[in-house]
Amino acid sequence: MESQRKRTPSIDVIGDSLPNIPWEDRPPGSEAVVWRYSRNPIIPRDLLPRSNSIFNSAAVAHDGAFAGVFRVDDTRRLMNLHAGHSRDGITWEIEPEPIAWQFPDEELAGFVHRYDPRVVWLEDRYYVTWCNGYHGPTIGIGYTLDFRSFHFLENAYLPYNRNGVLFPRRIHGKYAMLSRPSDTGHTPFGDIFYSESPDMVHWGRHRFVMAPRAWTWQSTKVGAGPIPIETTEGWLLIYHGVLTSCNGFVYSMGAALLDLDQPWQVIYRSAPYLLSPQTPYENVGDVPNVVFPCAALVDAPTGRVAIYYGAADTVTGLAFGYVDEIVEWLKHNSEL
Numbered sequence: 001m002e003s004q005r006k007r008t009p010s011i012d013v014i015g016d017s018l019p020n021i022p023w024e025d026r027p028p029g030s031e032a033v034v035w036r037y038s039r040n041p042i043i044p045r046d047l048l049p050r051s052n053s054i055f056n057s058a059a060v061a062h063d064g065a066f067a068g069v070f071r072v073d074d075t076r077r078l079m080n081l082h083a084g085h086s087r088d089g090i091t092w093e094i095e096p097e098p099i100a101w102q103f104p105d106e107e108l109a110g111f112v113h114r115y116d117p118r119v120v121w122l123e124d125r126y127y128v129t130w131c132n133g134y135h136g137p138t139i140g141i142g143y144t145l146d147f148r149s150f151h152f153l154e155n156a157y158l159p160y161n162r163n164g165v166l167f168p169r170r171i172h173g174k175y176a177m178l179s180r181p182s183d184t185g186h187t188p189f190g191d192i193f194y195s196e197s198p199d200m201v202h203w204g205r206h207r208f209v210m211a212p213r214a215w216t217w218q219s220t221k222v223g224a225g226p227i228p229i230e231t232t233e234g235w236l237l238i239y240h241g242v243l244t245s246c247n248g249f250v251y252s253m254g255a256a257l258l259d260l261d262q263p264w265q266v267i268y269r270s271a272p273y274l275l276s277p278q279t280p281y282e283n284v285g286d287v288p289n290v291v292f293p294c295a296a297l298v299d300a301p302t303g304r305v306a307i308y309y310g311a312a313d314t315v316t317g318l319a320f321g322y323v324d325e326i327v328e329w330l331k332h333n334s335e336l
């Protein structure tokens with residue numbers, strides 16, 4: 001731990017210090033830019049009495065410890081969101097019952113599905129975004145102060161949309177979000193767009209960010225992952241990219257650096273993936289060959305980052321890296 005505190009990143013991360021970030025050093029002899037936690041998966045599929053799978057979930061620092069919103073598919077295979085708490089960010093207690101949202105308008109209260117949450121501390125509260133079933137998938141937005149009571153605000157867009165990811169601060173006075181227009185099914189396409197809002201309800205001024213790239217790990221679709229991480233050189237975006245193989249979709253994670261003032265401008269984008277499904281718990285499960293990042297904790301002074309990702313649509317894993325190393329790697333492995 002002592003060596004971590006003394007580490008000076010080559011690129012500054014703009015953010016809070018999180019000395020108790022879950023962490024494990026890079027394995028001896030490894031040159032991986034992002035490496036897996038040796039005790040993955042951290043959340044088994046059957047942590048709850050009626051859970052079929054717990055994956056694609058979001059953790060944040062809260063009250064000196066950690067809290068989160070978890071995607072739980074139950075044994076009826078309904079997809080819903082549950083709150084959870086952890087002292088160390090690794091061992092989680094997840095509420096057995098789904099989040100009971102308080103709705104501003106009963107019209108929004110119908111349940112079809114809720115999944116793939118992201119959570120961000122923004123100004124004075126934790127905002128939650130997720131894929132919300134409302135005549136097809138779209139982006140639901142809500143907030144909580146304490147991870148006990150949750151308030152639904154609105155759907156951000158008309159259906160169909162997935163992977164809504166807020167920036168952690170306003171940009172030019174506006175809330176900002178990345179998302180991916182989709183279809184009602186498994187969507188064999190998908191570009192990332194940027195949108196802004198004065199009030200978290202009305203979203204517009206949409207800008208194109210990036211598209212899939214033919215013949216690569218990100219050839220079918222791309223989607224934003226964790227909340228973008230602010231650095232002095234740009235926003236570090238960890239995202240997922242999908243390739244269509246003979247055996248179906250393969251989900252990997254990569255990274256891009258976005259302009260601080262105009263985040264739809266991509267400065268660097270990784271040609272290789274950062275992490276692809278290669279371990280048994282990523283290769284085998286309800287949907288094989290999926291790593292799907294939804295959250296990242298960051299300790300700004302040391303640049304350490306802990307990435308939470310869903311594995312094979314079944315369990316939750318953790319991976320680690322240094323923000324400045326990922327950005328340096330991007331500079332040397334970028335294709336725009």
Ligand code: BMA
Nearest residue numbers: 056116186287290292310313
């Ligand atoms: C996407 C979403 C994710 C899932 C992925 C792989 O379309 O549904 O929740 O992890 O497919 O099945």
